[in-house]
Amino acid sequence: RDGHAIPHPQLEIRQQATLHGPLIREHTMLQSFNARTQEPFGSSIAPTSAAELEAAIQAADLAFDTWQASDGATRAKLLNALAEAIEHDREKLVELADTETGLGPVRLNGELDRTAFQLRRFATLAETGGAFAFTDDPAVAGAPPAGHPHMMRVRVPLGPVAMFSASNFPFAFSVLGGDTASALAAGCSVVVKAHSGHLHTSQRVFEQSQHAIAKLGLPKGLLQMVQGAGNDVGVNLIKHPRIAAGAFTGSTRGGAALRDAARARVRPIPFYGELGSINPVVATPAALKAGGDALVQTLAGSITLGCGQFCTNPGLLVLQRSAESTEFVNHLVEALKTQKPHAMLTKAMRQSLDHGTAAQLAAGAKALLHTPVAEINPNPYLAEVDAATFMAQHALQEEVFGPATLVVWTDSVEQTLDVLHTVGGSLTVTLWGAEQESADAKRLVRGSTAIAGRVLFAGVPTGVAVTAAQQHGGPWPSSTEPMTTSVGDAALDRFLRPVCLQDMPAWLHKRQGQPC
Numbered sequence: 001r002d003g004h005a006i007p008h009p010q011l012e013i014r015q016q017a018t019l020h021g022p023l024i025r026e027h028t029m030l031q032s033f034n035a036r037t038q039e040p041f042g043s044s045i046a047p048t049s050a051a052e053l054e055a056a057i058q059a060a061d062l063a064f065d066t067w068q069a070s071d072g073a074t075r076a077k078l079l080n081a082l083a084e085a086i087e088h089d090r091e092k093l094v095e096l097a098d099t100e101t102g103l104g105p106v107r108l109n110g111e112l113d114r115t116a117f118q119l120r121r122f123a124t125l126a127e128t129g130g131a132f133a134f135t136d137d138p139a140v141a142g143a144p145p146a147g148h149p150h151m152m153r154v155r156v157p158l159g160p161v162a163m164f165s166a167s168n169f170p171f172a173f174s175v176l177g178g179d180t181a182s183a184l185a186a187g188c189s190v191v192v193k194a195h196s197g198h199l200h201t202s203q204r205v206f207e208q209s210q211h212a213i214a215k216l217g218l219p220k221g222l223l224q225m226v227q228g229a230g231n232d233v234g235v236n237l238i239k240h241p242r243i244a245a246g247a248f249t250g251s252t253r254g255g256a257a258l259r260d261a262a263r264a265r266v267r268p269i270p271f272y273g274e275l276g277s278i279n280p281v282v283a284t285p286a287a288l289k290a291g292g293d294a295l296v297q298t299l300a301g302s303i304t305l306g307c308g309q310f311c312t313n314p315g316l317l318v319l320q321r322s323a324e325s326t327e328f329v330n331h332l333v334e335a336l337k338t339q340k341p342h343a344m345l346t347k348a349m350r351q352s353l354d355h356g357t358a359a360q361l362a363a364g365a366k367a368l369l370h371t372p373v374a375e376i377n378p379n380p381y382l383a384e385v386d387a388a389t390f391m392a393q394h395a396l397q398e399e400v401f402g403p404a405t406l407v408v409w410t411d412s413v414e415q416t417l418d419v420l421h422t423v424g425g426s427l428t429v430t431l432w433g434a435e436q437e438s439a440d441a442k443r444l445v446r447g448s449t450a451i452a453g454r455v456l457f458a459g460v461p462t463g464v465a466v467t468a469a470q471q472h473g474g475p476w477p478s479s480t481e482p483m484t485t486s487v488g489d490a491a492l493d494r495f496l497r498p499v500c501l502q503d504m505p506a507w508l509h510k511r512q513g514q515p516c
């Protein structure tokens with residue numbers, strides 16, 4: 001699944017663009033927009049030139065040289081200072097982000113809290129040795145295979161990381177988001193490619209970060225930021241020989257393009273892409289009956305939360321045909337009618353939502369709730385289709401970013417499993433009705449875990465807790481690296497590479513996993 005191409009009207013590309021250096025267009029000014037009015041917002045911003053990109057990467061590389069050997073306390077000090085910096089500037093940051101994204105102050109204050117929490121959590125992880133975990137294997141006398149030298153398996157930070165921000169999380173998956181926090185905690189430096197949808201918010205978060213870094217007397221290259229029109233800056237960033245890994249949150253199409261660029265390098269590098277997802281909700285008739293109206297309201301709220309602009313938005317409802325399921329869907333239509341989603345992040349996303357729903361209807365889905373409007377605030381959309389058509393039509397299996405959900409009717413557990421298999425990869429599957437152990441419950445659990453990073457047995461998939469057990473990722477197309485997570489403590493592991501030290505000198509052993 002490639003998702004729908006989302007053009008970027010947030011970018012005002014002036015036609016006097018010329019080619020300078022290998023690929024980067026210079027003199028192409030970037031313009032931010034007010035998400036609600038679509039009017040230009042703030043002054044235009046010069047894009048990062050080829051020379052500036054080079055300087056940013058060189059600075060990150062230089063900073064990495066010392067940062068890789070830093071101790072946990074130093075890393076914690078930086079991460080805590082970054083958390084304080086955004087909290088301190090909360091009022092202005094939320095105001096800016098609200099103008100550029102239209103997400104509203106309640107959501108944005110919550111997101112800023114979460115971003116500060118993430119930074120502090122990785123500070124604690126660094127301080128308590130999470131980045132320095134090692135396996136010490138003392139020498140065993142005698143001939144191999146039982147006998148062996150003294151071996152110690154440690155982990156070393158990868159190097160400067162290229163980080164790509166998402167549009168829908170101006171704080172939590174952006175300049176100081178989870179990728180940056182985990183990479184810094186791991187001992188890496190970071191070069192952020194800011195998202196074109198919130199240029200001024202990114203700029204201000206970056207400036208606050210630079211103040212915090214300078215105050216601690218640390219190298220400013222620990223965190224660098226670049227911006228650009230089109231894809232040149234991002235592609236040149238990921239292709240740069242000094243960049244050691246990529247971390248991306250965004251569309252499946254954009255993630256695939258950058259992953260391919262990372263792989264096509266002379267020396268390919270790891271690329272951690274968190275991509276789009278359709279997040280099936282599977283429910284037994286009994287669970288729907290038991291959940292009643294409360295469940296209907298909860299699901300309607302989840303479908304329209306943040307105008308449906310969440311990677312964990314429930315885009316698919318897989319229900320077995322029954323009177324209970326029909327009643328639930330009828331009530332869901334009524335509940336969705338009362339929801340009034342706010343403006344979408346960009347006009348292009350708004351258009352993309354219309355294209356997505358039209359593509360579903362053209363592919364055989366029947367509308368249950370479809371009241372198109374021209375405004376930037378869309379109405380919720382619900383459609384239905386039988387399982388056989390869903391499985392046959394590729395267009396029905398794509399993420400439709402926004403408050404849109406497709407009900408897929410199945411005739412049996414077997415068919416429900418076939419539908420999940422067709423989805424193939426998803427950040428989440430929600431499974432309502434597996435409380436009692438049974439053969440069917442086991443099959444549904446197996447079918448769900450086979451395709452998802454996180455399986456929920458209660459509640460709704462929107463909302464991703466930052467915890468030790470979190471797994472935010474999943475098989476393609478929800479992630480390029482299903483063995484890793486971009487949220488939660490294990491996000492740190494993405495930026496550390498295991499190395500075995502054999503018969504190491506005593507001084508190196510004494511560092512107990514801390515790189516030198």
Ligand code: NAP
Pocket residue numbers: 003006008164165166167168169173193194195196197228229230231232234235249250251252253254255257258274275276277310311312399401427472478486
């Ligand atoms: P996006 O358009 O893919 O943009 C993400 C970043 O990648 C931006 O910095 C963008 O640069 C850059 N980019 C996009 N395509 C590129 C290409 N071909 N070459 C080089 N750089 C490229 O995604 P978005 O619109 O921000 O986010 C919406 C999507 O993200 C949805 O599908 C949503 O489900 C997904 N998402 C996933 C997660 C997750 O954790 N899995 C979280 C949030 C959102 P420009 O800004 O310059 O275009």
